[in-house]
Amino acid sequence: MMVRGFQDFGMLKVAPLIPLAPLIASVLVGTTGHRFSRGASHWPVLIGVALALVGSVMVAGTVYFELPYEYADTYRLYEWIAPTLVTSFTVSFCIDPLTGVMLLTVCAISLLVVIYSRDSMRHHGHPERGYERFFAFLGLFVFAMCTLVLAGNFLLLFLGWEAVGLCSYLMIGFHYDRPAAASAARKAFLVNRVGDFGFGLGILCIYLWISPLTNAWDNPLDYAVVFARVGDLAPWQCTTIALLLFCGAIGKSAQLPLHVWLPEAVEGPAPVSALIHAATMVTAGVYMVARCGPIFAQSPVALGGVAVIGAVTAILAATIALAQYDMKRILAYSTISQLGFMFVGLGVGAADSAVFHLYTHAFFKALLFLGAGSVMHAMGGQMDVREFGGLRRVLPVTYATFLVGGMAMAGVPFLSGFFSENELIHAAFGFHAWLGPMLGGLALLTALLTAFYTFRMVFLAFHGPQRIPDGVDVREPGRWMRVPLLLLAVGAVVAGYAGVHPGLGGFAGVIAPNGSFHEYVRPVLSPNTTVGADASPAVGHGRYLLMYVSAVVALLGIAAAYVLYVRRRAWADAVPAAMPTAHQWVHDSCYVDEVNEAVVVRPLRRAGVLCYATDNFVIDGFLWLITVVPRIAAFFLRELQGGSLQGYGLTMTVGLLVILVVALLAN
Amino acid sequence: MTDLFARWILTAVIFVPLIGVVMIGLMNARSHALIRRGALLASFATLGFALAALRLYYEPTNAYGEPHWRAGLFALSLRVPWIGDPQLLAGVDVAYAVGVDGISIWLLVMTAALTPLAIWASFSGIRERIKEYYLLLLLLEAGMLGVFCARDLLLFYVFFEFTLIPLFFLIGIWGGPQRRRAASKFFIYTLAGSVLTFTAILFLAYQAYRMPGIGVFTFDIEKLYAVGERLDLATQRWLFVAMAAGFAIRVPLFPFHTWLPLVHTEAPMAGSVLLAAVLLKLGAYGFLRLIIPMLPAAAIEFAPLVAGLAVVGILYGALAAWVQGDMKKLVAYSSVSHLGFCMLGMFSLKVAGLTGALAHMINHGLSTGALFLIVGVIYERYHTRRFDEIGGLAFHMPWLAFFLVFFSLSSIGLPGLNGFVGIFLVLVGAFTSSSTLDGNSTGPLGIAYAMIAAAGVILSAVYMLWMCQRVLFGPLRELTRTPDRSSGLTTDLTPREIAILTPLAVAALAIGVYPKPLIESMQPALQEQVIAHVLNRAPDWPVTPVIPFAAAAPTHAAVPSDGHDASDSSERRPEASAAHRTLAPLQAVPARAETAGSTASDVGGGV
Incomplete structure (x- = not known):
């Protein structure tokens, strides 16, 4: 590990442009948009984000082709805050494969969402009120998120962390004249602040304990410095730091008990839900825990805590999703549940699988949210699946793409979600003598519920007799919305193949897990990758078996949803009628x-x-x-x-x- | 020429507002536009001089001619004997002594920058007795600037108390419905504390007279440092309590804060802005400049108590702010909370904590000043500040919404804006107070203070966002016949109001993104002028009982043991300039007074 000045940046000199391009676009649109660009305000942000994507491709490619993995480099830009006369906390970037993956995911999804928003934020061809504000916030978000993943030290990470929280606040409260939106925005910010309290204390602890072990001129919050020294700390210190940092992750990634803000965050416009509250921002917690692998690896207690909280959140959120009727709320709970999956992966020592799932999840969840957004657009703002149904004939493109996204999330074989989810379940089973099977069992059960509630939503909204609210002129969304949907659908199918490789005798005879994606990120995540790394045949055999099991589980869930919501609707209605109290409890999210x-x-x-x-x-x-x-x-x-x-x-x-x-x- | 300019620049900064006072005094009371322009001109001229002072302070002074923040030294000094003759034995030594270091220069610039904005902001709100109003504002400015420049304790006290008088009239004449009560409560409360401070000051001067080697009633702050630190602990304790009485009320430290919400609510907009931004800082500055270096043993001993009160104040102010129905009261209680951060950082006695405290004094001045301006903007249009009467203003005041959200975020310490720099450094300082990470010996606080104070950061978001939601968001609610568009107001901000708030926002962003110039100019000064007086003492630091008030043992537990981080303290120690020592010829000076040239503190201007 080494620290370099910016002048040694080489090819990676474009890195600062990745956050800056969207920021400049955002400032431009925010300050002059109401005067000049107005209905064309999406263009500057579109260009800014596209530039960021180009930069990300360059950075990720450079990392892939040129940077030796031993150099997890930190690049200093300038000195930011100095706690003593000698030390200073810098603004520095850390560029390694994990950053590359995150940048690519964030910028790609952001670009598609910006394109989608061009039509989504219009009604009957006219820009909505606050159109330019929307795009300014979007640009600001891409800036903040890129800063978060590029940060080379904990303080800059904290800046990005709080800045994405701010964007989330601004975006949830986009329709600020609706009291529900304003309250949801404030709640999101405050709940995140509670988590950040722990995160901040964790950073202070790192400073207090790490800096006596380092050179005076080192930034004691640099990842490189911290991770090099963390082994010298006492176990209780590592556990304290890891748990405090995890507090931040709990808040940002909406895990128990701080998950309460995410279901309400759907008050924001649909593209925002897709980008911020599904694909990117909420995964920041997963990214952070993955990044801090060297710290967490020192503390079995913290790892166990991460896994248990993840598993419990996953099953609970999936249960609550069963009883929701608002499409975006169902998706929000499913996001919580899927994030729980990722934390299980991180906790059981399969950080590469967790990051892989983060990446595939970004595609299919963004797709689902955008699909829900176009349903909402077509339904005139209505999101309650009791109010409409049978839309597959009137919204064919939306239906087809939504179906692909749903299948990917449900874990249908050969789609992206299947590969990543399965890896996580497998890793959970192999984790620990008695905790492992429990976590794995919970994860399998969650997978069953996921398939069920996803297709419950699909069948309720798109199948059955056609029901459309009065006075709504249903139209398939415009081209700007259709193209991102189609691209994301392609992504939801093929993204998973980055993480597998053709293996004779593998799943379905041809597919074996741990593909080039894992090869790419493993050097960074190796401290916390104990499961996926050993590709020994004995474990491999069990893995293929589990792949068949989870494929059956997914299909079982879909079949159950088909029976209940297409064939025998009366049965589905009989369940809440039979146990009204329990249904009410689940519907009201257990009154948290x-x-x-x-x-x-x-x-x-x-x-x-x-x-x-x-x-x-x-x-x-x-x-x-x-x-x-x-x-x-x-x-x-x-x-x-x-x-x-x-x-x-x-x-x-x-x-x-x-x-x-x-x-x-x-x- | 430059040298002359440098010697007199601070005097110019203090007296330009007074020239403005004279100018306005000569004007016809009915020529409103002229008076307004005159006041604005005078205050902007002051700002110009203050910026020139900043520029002069940042002169190339090191051997290589590189730009350099004068490593913790006083500069731009001027000393003119005022009362008495120090040469005479048993004489009185009061001087007009001014000078700035890295601590006071920024407070000076902030004061000079905020006053014109406050004056400009008053153009639409103040419609009667205009002449007297601007006259008093300029008088107030002169007083505030004087405090930050004074290098003589009596001069300091004169300026310190002088600020009360214009503010008393500003509140009492142009205030809200309860202005009389507010003015008298403010005046009596703060004066009562200041009288105790004055007694302590006189007692210190008397101690200087008794001290071998001085023998005069000196009010020179440099000399009083050496006097104070040689007093025995019992005396220091009493002096600490007496001096702190005046400053703690002004800060205000919990539980001496109850005058603040009332006064803020009743004061006119400019009064509130300057009160929050500058006058509260006078108290904190008193702690920083006088109490801690002058009474180091007592400061260490009382640090847990003061920091405890500060932490209580952080939470208490935040909780009380949350339940207010009046915007101005909410912001006033938030000041109690924020000043708690300043005091906490200060008494951590670490470089990080002190830097954070000082930075937060500046930052709080900028963001709370701006918040009071925004509240004033709303009040001028709606004639109410109550949340239950207005709401949803973002709907037709987008500029207002932007600024209110921006400064709220700055106030709650969002990284990237100014508030974070101060709060974070305060927390770092308090968290690491008992360590030796900054190369100094261990400070007095444990980590619990920082942990509880960090919870206050959550609460700050609670009440600020609550205010934003109530005022800006939700459906539009306004009283009938509002907004008031008389005297040139528009529904959203006028260009004048945008021009007032924009520089503050730019400064907030600049400090948040690149606080290095601020921090790196403060730190050497804080190290040399504050910490060096308190920490890093030898274990057997002699505390000579000059006048034994009580039978206190000469050695005391509060003096820290030699806790140097042996491995790298030599690298971390800054170049000890020791230029603040002026007492070289002093007999029986304790071992620590490794003195440099006797006039080294007066490094003068342009060199």
């Missing part, structure tokens, strides 16, 4: 929000009232008491100054007499 409100928010609010009352009554009352003393004294003393000359004369005489007597006695 209400508990939060009662346990955290209201007591704090009461504490605030108490503080204010203390100010007004206790402290000011005490001050009033102090002022009372002179007032009472004055009340008596002022009698002496009544203004009558006789009184003054008497006082003076008495006083003189007293002085005289004292003087005489003293002598």
Whole structure:
């Protein structure tokens, strides 16, 4: 590991342009858009993001072809904040395969979403109010996300981390005149802040414990420096740091118990949900834990915690998704669930599989959200699957692409989700003597539920008798929306093949896991990749077996959804009728929000009232008491100054007499 | 020529507003436009001089002629005897002594920059007694600038107290409905504390008189450092309490803060801006400049207490801010919370903490000043600041929405904006206070302070975003016959208002993205002028009982042990310039006073 100055950047000199191009576009559109570009405001951002994508391809390619893996390089741009006279926290980039993968994913999805938004943010051909603001925020988000994944130290990571949170806040509250949107935005920011509290303390702990071990001139928060030194820390220190950092990941990636903000985040426009709350921003937690593999690898406790929280979140969110009717909410819960999968992978030592799943998930989840967005666009803002149905004839392109996305997420063989999900389940089974099978079992069950609720949604929205709300003129979306959908559908099919390689005797006779994707990222993730690395035949055999099992599980879930929601709709309706309380519980997300409100928010609010009352009554009352003393004294003393000359004369005489007597006695 | 300019530049900065006062005093009270322009001109001229002072401070001073922040030294100094003659034995030594170092120069520039903006912002809101209003604002500016320049304790105190008078009238005449009560509460409360401070100052001067080698009633801050640090712990304790009384009320430190919300609510916009941005900093500056270096043993001993109050204030102010129904009160309580961060960082006694405290003083000045300006903008249009009467203003005030959200984000410490720099460094300082990471010996605080204070960062987001949501978002709600578009106002911000807020936003962004010039000019000064007086003492640091108030043992536990990080402390130690020592000929100076030339503090200007 080494640290270099910017002048040694070589081919990678384009790296700063990756975040800067969207930022410049964003500023341009944000400041002048309302005056000049208006309905064409998507162009600057489109160009900016396209440039970022080109830069990402160059960077990732350079890393792939040129950079030896031993050099996980840190490039210093400038000094940012100096905690002492010698040390400073720098703005530095770390460029390695993991960064490359993340950059490619982020920029590719962003570009498609920008294209999609051009039509999505128009109604009947007219730009929506705040059109230029939307694209300015989009550009800002791409900047923030690229900064996050390019960051070479924890402080710049924190900047990107908070900045994407800000963009999420701004985007969820895009329709700020809707109180629900404004509340959801604030909630998202605050819940993330709770996680960031832990994250920030983790960074402080790293500084406190790592910097005595390093040279004075090193930035003690550089990844390279920290990861080189983390082995010298005591185990409890590693565990503390890892758990604190994981707090941040829990908030950003919406894991239990901080998942409450993500279902409400669907208040934002559909492209935003696709980009920020499904494909990229929410995966920042996964990225961060993967990046901090050397820290987590030092602490089995933290790894176990990551895996358990991931598994529990995955199953719980999948259960809740069963009882939702809002398409975007179903997708939001499924995002939570899929992120849980990724954390299971990280926890059980399959970081490469987790990142692989992050990458495939980005395609199919963005596809599903954008598909839901075009349904919503066609339905005039309606998202409730009870209000419409049987849309497959009127929205054929949307239906076809949505189906592909759904199949990929459900884990249908030969689509991208199948390969990555299966790796994670397999890794979970091999993790630990008794915890491993439990996690693996939970993951398999989650896969079953995923297939079921995904196709429940597909069948409810697109199959059955055609039902369309009154007064809605259903039209297939315009070209700007169709093209990204089709491209993402292609991605959802083929993206997975980056992670497999042709292996004779593998799944279906031809496919074996751990392809070139894994080869590419493994050098970075090796500290936390214990499962995937050993491609020994014995394990390999079990892996193929599990692939068949999960394929059957996926098809089983789809079949069950088909029976319940296409063939025998009455059965499906009978379930909530039979257990109304349980259904209500699941539908209302187990009342986590209400508990939060009662346990955290209201007591704090009461504490605030108490503080204010203390100010007004206790402290000011005490001050009033102090002022009372002179007032009472004055009340008596002022009698002496009544203004009558006789009184003054008497006082003076008495006083003189007293002085005289004292003087005489003293002598 | 340059030298002359450098010697007198600070005097110019202080007295240009007073020239403005005279100018306005000569004007016809009815020529409103002229008065406004005159006041604006005077304050902008002051800003020009202050920036010139900054430029002069940043002169090439090192051997290679490279630009260089004068490593922690005082510069641009001028000393003119004022009262008494220091040459006489048993004389009185009060001087008009001014000078700036890396600590005060930025506060000076911030003050000079905010006053014109506050004056400009008052153009539409103040419609009566215009002449007196701008006159008082300029007087206030002169007082505030004087505090940051003063190098003589009596001069400092005169300026410090002088700021009360214009502010008292500004609140009492142009304030809200309860302005009389607010003005008198403010005046009496702050004066009561300041009187104790004054007693302490006189006592210190008396100690200087008693001290062998000085023998005069000196108010020279440099000399009083050496006097104060040689007092025994019991005396230092009493002095600490007495001096802190005045400054703690001004900061305001919990639980002395109750005057602040009332005064902010009642004060006119410019008054609120300057009160929050500068006047509160006078208290914090007093702690930084006077109390900590002058009474080091007591500072270490009281640090956990003061930091504890600061942390309580952070949470308390934040919680109280959250339940306010009035925007201005909310921002006022947020000041209590933010000043808590300043005090916490200061008493961590680490380079990071002190830098953070000072940076946060600047940052809070910028963002809270801007927030008060925005509240004023809303109040001028809607004649209310209550959340239950207005809402959804983003709908037809997009510029306002942008600025309010921007400065809220700056206030809650979003990385990339200015607030983060200060808060983060404060937390780093408090978190590492008991370590030796900055090359100094261990400081007084444990990590718990930082952990609790970090929770305050969450709460700051809670109340600021709550305010944004109530004011900006949701369906549009406004009272009938509003917005008021009289006297040149428009529904959204006028170009004048945008021109006022934009420089603040640019500064906030610049500090957030590239705070290096700020930090690297502050740190040597903080190291030399503050930390060097307190930490890094030898274990047997003698505390000579000059006047034993109590039978305190001469050695005390508060003095830190020699906690140097032996491995690399030599690399981390900055070049000790020791130029602040002016007491070379002093007899019986403790072992530590490794003194340089006796006039080294006065490095003058342009060299």
